[in-house]
Structure formats: C-alpha cells, structure tokens
Amino acid sequence: MVDEASSAQDIAAPSPDGITVLVVDDERSNVESLEKIFLREGMRVLTAHDAKHALEQVRSHRVHVVLTDLMMPGTTGLELLRAIKQLNPEVEVVLMTAYGSVEAAVSAMREGAYDFVEKPLKRITIVKSVRKAAERGKLVAENRSLKNEIKLLTKREIVGSSPAWRRVIDVSTQAAPSLATVLVLGESGTGKELLARYIHERSSRGKGPFLAVNCAAIPETILESELFGHERGAFTGAITKKDGRFAKAGGGTLFLDEIGELSPAVQVKLLRVLQEGEYEPLGGNTVKADVRIVAATNRDLLAEVAAGRFREDLFYRLNVIAVTAPPLRARREDVPLLVDHFLGLYCAKNGRPRLNPTRGALEKLLDYGWPGNVRELENVIERAVVLSRSDQLTELDLPDVIARAVPGTPTALAFEIGTTLDDIELRVIKETLRHTKGDKSVAAQLLGISTRTIYRKLDGVEGQDTKESPPSGRPQV
Ligand SMILES: Nc1ncnc2c1ncn2[C@@H]1O[C@H](COP(=O)(O)OP(=O)(O)OP(=O)(O)O)[C@@H](O)[C@H]1O
Numbered sequence: 001m002v003d004e005a006s007s008a009q010d011i012a013a014p015s016p017d018g019i020t021v022l023v024v025d026d027e028r029s030n031v032e033s034l035e036k037i038f039l040r041e042g043m044r045v046l047t048a049h050d051a052k053h054a055l056e057q058v059r060s061h062r063v064h065v066v067l068t069d070l071m072m073p074g075t076t077g078l079e080l081l082r083a084i085k086q087l088n089p090e091v092e093v094v095l096m097t098a099y100g101s102v103e104a105a106v107s108a109m110r111e112g113a114y115d116f117v118e119k120p121l122k123r124i125t126i127v128k129s130v131r132k133a134a135e136r137g138k139l140v141a142e143n144r145s146l147k148n149e150i151k152l153l154t155k156r157e158i159v160g161s162s163p164a165w166r167r168v169i170d171v172s173t174q175a176a177p178s179l180a181t182v183l184v185l186g187e188s189g190t191g192k193e194l195l196a197r198y199i200h201e202r203s204s205r206g207k208g209p210f211l212a213v214n215c216a217a218i219p220e221t222i223l224e225s226e227l228f229g230h231e232r233g234a235f236t237g238a239i240t241k242k243d244g245r246f247a248k249a250g251g252g253t254l255f256l257d258e259i260g261e262l263s264p265a266v267q268v269k270l271l272r273v274l275q276e277g278e279y280e281p282l283g284g285n286t287v288k289a290d291v292r293i294v295a296a297t298n299r300d301l302l303a304e305v306a307a308g309r310f311r312e313d314l315f316y317r318l319n320v321i322a323v324t325a326p327p328l329r330a331r332r333e334d335v336p337l338l339v340d341h342f343l344g345l346y347c348a349k350n351g352r353p354r355l356n357p358t359r360g361a362l363e364k365l366l367d368y369g370w371p372g373n374v375r376e377l378e379n380v381i382e383r384a385v386v387l388s389r390s391d392q393l394t395e396l397d398l399p400d401v402i403a404r405a406v407p408g409t410p411t412a413l414a415f416e417i418g419t420t421l422d423d424i425e426l427r428v429i430k431e432t433l434r435h436t437k438g439d440k441s442v443a444a445q446l447l448g449i450s451t452r453t454i455y456r457k458l459d460g461v462e463g464q465d466t467k468e469s470p471p472s473g474r475p476q477v
Pocket residue numbers: 156157158159160186187188189190191192193194195298341374375378
C-alpha cells in the first residue's frame with residue numbers, strides 16, 4: 001500500500017505531459033493505488049501483473065518509464081529489467097524493493113535500472129523518481145537524435161556520375177595511397193575540400209588527423225607560427241611553446257586551402273618542408289614533418305607564377321598530382337543527383353518528409369548557370385526545404401534568379417498538321433538535347449525515357465547536330 005499522507009500536493013490537476021508509465025506488480029491493490037497516483041499527476045498509466053504481460057505492453061506501447069516490483073513470482077523484476085533493456089534500451093526502469101533488499105537493488109542499478117524506491121512506498125518519492133526517469137529518457141533520446149543529425153551532416157557523401165566528375169574521382173582514388181602531394185584546383189564551391197578529405201580517408205593516414213588550414217583567413221603575420229609553431233619567447237607575446245598545424249596534423253593530412261594567398265616568407269618555408277621533409281618552429285630546432293600535404297586554390301596558380309606572386313619551384317613541388325574539380329555548369333547531368341542528395345540531407349535535418357522536385361523546378365535548376373557551384377546549389381536546396389509548404393519542391397520555392405533562368409533555346413515547339421509522329425519525336429529529342437547542351441542523360445530524364453532510347457532514336461539520323469558541347473571547365477588532369 002502506498003502512504004499517500006506524505007503527499008505535498010494532494011489533488012494535482014492533471015497536466016498531460018506526455019509521460020507513459022507502466023506499473024508492474026503482482027499485488028493488485030498496489031497496482032491500483034499507484035495507477036491512481038500517476039493518473040492524478042496527469043500521466044498515462046498502463047498496468048501489468050506479471051513480467052510477460054509487462055513485456056507485451058512495452059512492445060505495443062511507447063512506454064517511458066516502467067515501475068516494477070523487484071520480487072514477483074515467476075520472472076523477477078531484475079529479469080524483467082534485462083528483457084526490457086534488450087527490447088528497448090530507451091525505456092527507463094524504476095524498481096520497487098522490499099525494505100532491506102538494498103543488495104538486489106544495487107545489482108539492478110548495475111544492470112541499467114534508473115532508480116529504486118523502497119517499500120513502504122511514499123507517494124512523493126515515487127512520483128519524483130518516475131518523473132526524473134522520464135526526464136532522463138527524454139534527454140537520452142534527444143541526445144541520440146542530435147548525434148544522428150550531426151552524423152548525417154558530417155558524413156559528407158560525394159555525389160556525381162558525370163564523366164567529368166568520375167575522372168576527378170578516378171585521379172583522386174589513384175593519388176590517395178601514394179602519399180604524394182596533391183594540388184586540388186577548381187572554382188569556389190566545386191568540392192575541393194571534399195576531395196581533399198576523400199584523398200585523406202583513402203590513404204594509409206586515413207585514421208590520423210585531417211587538419212584544414214585556410215591560408216587566406218589567417219593574418220599573414222601569424223600564419224607562419226600557426227603553421228610551424230613557436231618556442232617560448234620566440235617573439236613578443238610568445239609566452240608558452242606552441243605546436244603548429246604541421247605538428248598537430250602529425251600522422252595525418254594537412255589541407256592547405258587557398259594556397260595562392262601565401263606570403264613569400266611562408267612560401268619559402270613550405271618549399272623547404274616539401275623538399276627536405278623538415279622545418280623549424282619559430283625560435284626552435286629543426287623537426288621532421290610527418291604530414292601528407294593536400295593543397296587547394298581557386299586561383300590560376302600558373303598565372304600567379306607568371307605574375308611573380310607565387311614561387312615557380314613551390315608550384316612544381318605542389319603540383320605533383322593535380323586534380324581539377326570541374327564547375328557545375330560543365331557537368332549539368334550531376335545537378336539532378338545533387339538536388340536529390342541535398343533534398344534527402346536537409347529534409348532529414350529539418351524533420352520533414354522527403355520532398356521531390358517538380359519537373360518545372362528541375363528544369364529551372366538545370367538551366368541555371370551555378371556561378372557558386374555545388375555550394376550554391378546546396379544553399380538553394382536547404383532554403384527551399386525550409387520554405388516549401390507542400391510535399392513537392394516547386395519553382396516557387398527557388399530564388400528569383402533561378403526561377404527566371406532562361407535556357408538558350410526555345411522551350412516550346414510547333415508542328416505542322418500532318419507531321420509524322422516519328423518526325424515529331426525526333427524533333428523533340430533533338431531540341432531537348434540542344435536545351436541540355438548535348439547532355440543525353442539529363443535529356444533522357446526530362447523526356448522520361450532512357451538514354452539508350454535516345455541513342456536508338458538518333459541512330460542513323462544524318463548530320464547529327466546534337467554532339468556534346470566541348471567541356472567549358474578547366475582542362476582535366
Ligand atoms: N560532389 C559533391 N557531392 C556532395 N556534396 C558536395 C559535392 N561537391 C561539393 N559538395 C558540398 O558543397 C559544399 C562546398 O564544397 P567544398 O567546401 O568542398 O568546396 P570548395 O571547392 O572547397 O569551396 P571553396 O573554394 O569556396 O572553399 C560542401 O558542403 C560540400 O559538402
């Protein structure tokens with residue numbers, strides 16, 4: 001029986017706070033009085049008189065807390081605890097123990113019980129314990145979903161199947177295990193950092209650190225000590241010895257982003273590390289470098305060399321293997337894949353059901369020039385997911401500049417009465433190809449047919465004027 005006299009507030013107004021508690025005890029009177037108590041607290045109450053029934057309840061309802069008697073005929077509370085935790089580790093369990101059975105209670109706690117309350121039960125104590133258990137369950141669940149979200153966002157999948165992108169991935173895959181210095185070139189937002197990580201992860205240093213340094217973001221005056229570190233007293237303000245990024249990336253990969261921004265002094269020091277494999281921290285002795293360098297820039301480094309702003313010898317040291325990430329406009333067939341990828345990512349992040357783009361929206365996304373490349377596309381999709389009010393991604397969800405994007409060719413075709421269906425079909429295919437700048441897989445997607453069908457329909461057509469347009473990106477490696 002429960003000592004209700006010790007209650008601080010006797011008739012608590014039921015405040016539905018979403019807690020479901022399952023009370024398990026073979027003593028029916030006990031179950032009844034506990035049920036009353038929790039109902040008065042505004043909780044949802046389920047009851048069971050044995051472990052078997054209790055497990056059924058846990059299986060079929062979202063139970064937050066199980067309050068169970070430790071000693072029951074048949075399956076004990078401890079066994080029930082184990083079974084519950086196996087079934088759903090998120091369910092918190094509070095045990096009711098007879099006075100003096102602290103030993104059993106302690107081992108129950110070790111098995112994952114949240115708390116135990118001693119009989120005779122005091123209303124205030126059990127309510128407090130059950131509430132706290134529910135609170136912890138909620139925290140654990142929140143923490144887990146946060147972790148999942150972080151995992152989702154930090155796990156950067158690489159998407160793209162265009163020939164241009166596949167070439168980039170092929171070169172990167174081959175370069176990865178060699179430990180040679182890699183120079184990643186490409187416009188802003190094309191995925192240079194993503195490629196650097198890809199190379200790191202596939203190298204023998206993959207388990208080591210991957211450290212990115214944005215050379216443009218660190219003031220010139222401190223970049224040197226930031227990269228190479230300094231001894232105590234090396235300069236005014238150097239109160240303690242500090243490791244540089246070269247030391248911190250030891251055993252791993254150092255990603256030097258915006259390498260075109262390096263000052264002449266740092267260029268010399270970097271050249272030395274690349275040539276000799278060693279460097280001196282400011283005010284310190286020579287140390288061996290244990291890093292693989294991947295560098296990136298969106299500048300035309302050769303032009304920088306010609307202009308005398310970048311050392312030629314350093315350029316050749318960095319340019320052992322070059323990988324050029326092509327701009328998105330040079331691989332439009334990747335746009336639908338990327339749209340799909342980012343829709344999945346951001347719908348999940350925003351806890352929304354999966355959106356699909358309408359044909360109109362997809363056409364606009366294909367027509368647009370993407371000066372900001374994949375990063376711009378990612379931002380556009382994230383924005384659309386947040387703004388969209390329907391279960392589709394429509395043109396209305398796109399920024400004006402994209403919704404207004406005009407393709408270079410007309411979007412409507414007219415035919416004379418009497419044109420054969422075969423001719424109409426061929427014209428539509430050709431005009432669509434012109435519209436996709438010769439890209440057959442995007443054209444196939446727009447037409448709702450396979451690329452093979454396009455090839456078949458075009459087969460034997462004289463004077464093919466639908467050849468792929470020459471790539472407009474930088475030359476591929
Ligand atoms: N092929 C791809 N697949 C999936 N996501 C991509 C791809 N390319 C780029 N992204 C995403 O686009 C964004 C920009 O990529 P990243 O930072 O690697 O570009 P960047 O070339 O280093 O840009 P910047 O020159 O501006 O530093 C990132 O969020 C990245 O995850």
